Amino acid sequence: MQSDEKIQAHLVSVWRESKKFFSIGGKEGMLMLTDKHLMFVHKTESRMKWWKAITQRQVINFIKSKNTMIRHDGYNEEELMYDLENKKNIEVAFDDISSISYEEKVWGSVLLLEYKKNGKQEKFQYAIAQDWVKYPIKEPTKYMKVDWKPFVQYIKDRQIFTK
Numbered sequence: 349m350q351s352d353e354k355i356q357a358h359l360v361s362v363w364r365e366s367k368k369f370f371s372i373g374g375k376e377g378m379l380m381l382t383d384k385h386l387m388f389v390h391k392t393e394s395r396m397k398w399w400k401a402i403t404q405r406q407v408i409n410f411i412k413s414k415n416t417m418i419r420h421d422g423y424n425e426e427e428l429m430y431d432l433e434n435k436k437n438i439e440v441a442f443d444d445i446s447s448i449s450y451e452e453k454v455w456g457s458v459l460l461l462e463y464k465k466n467g468k469q470e471k472f473q474y475a476i477a478q479d480w481v482k483y484p485i486k487e488p489t490k491y492m493k494v495d496w497k498p499f500v501q502y503i504k505d506r507q508i509f510t511k
Contacts, residue, residue, distance in 0.1 A: 349385060349429055349439060357381035357417045357499060359476060361403045363488045364388055367460075367471040376486065377437075379459075379474060380428060381417075381502060385441055386461075388474075391434045398422050407478055407492070414495035417502065440465060442507045448500050456491025459499065 358380055365374035377390030402420045409418060432439055440463045447462040459474040477488035 349382060349387070349425075349432055351429075353382040353384055353425065355380055355382055355419060355425055355428065356502060358419045358423065359416060360399065360406055360420065361477045362388070363475050363477045363491075364390075365473045367473055373485075374487075376477070376488075378423075381499060382425075382428075384506070385439050386445065386503065387428070387432065387437065387439045388472075389428070389431045389437045391436045392427075392431045394423060394427065394431075406476075410476070410492045410494055414493065416494050416496055416499040438465070442503050445503060445507065448503055450496035450500055452493070457494045457496055459496045 358378065360378050362377055362379040363374050364377065364379075375390045377388050378392065380387040380389060402422065406418070406420070431437055444465065445461065445463045446469075447460070449460045451458050451460060456475050460472075461474065462469065462471045464470070475488070476492040476494055477490070478492050479488065479490040481487055481489050
């Protein structure tokens with residue numbers, strides 16, 4: 349992330365699953381969209397109290413409006429740069445994204461993403477969880493129906509294809 353980048357969209361309670369053949373399980377985190385990058389942060393220094401309040405507020409916002417181009421207070425570019433120092437968090441330049449789309453499923457809305465990172469082709473599915481089961485492992489039980497179109501369009505409008 350560059351110092352002049354600004355957060356354009358910030359989604360919490362995002363469930364990411366790999367779309368590889370023998371992949372099992374997923375990870376919860378935040379999906380961030382800046383001027384030039386897409387980030388998935390699942391290791392954050394944010395406090396749990398903040399996280400709980402923001403996830404509840406996000407659910408209420410999505411019930412009112414399905415638009416994914418939202419930002420949350422209490423987390424800014426400085427905190428994002430700090431979280432990105434952890435190599436487990438992922439930062440992808442728009443031009444490294446080979447395919448981005450969305451689908452409506454019966455159970456919720458999904459963002460489909462393919463990109464090349466460190467010479468490896470990666471393929472993931474992202475969905476916003478509304479409710480969780482915590483035992484025996486944390487997994488979503490209910491997903492939100494959201495509008496991924498402006499999120500996807502923001503990235504596509506800023507991609508420069510050299511192929």
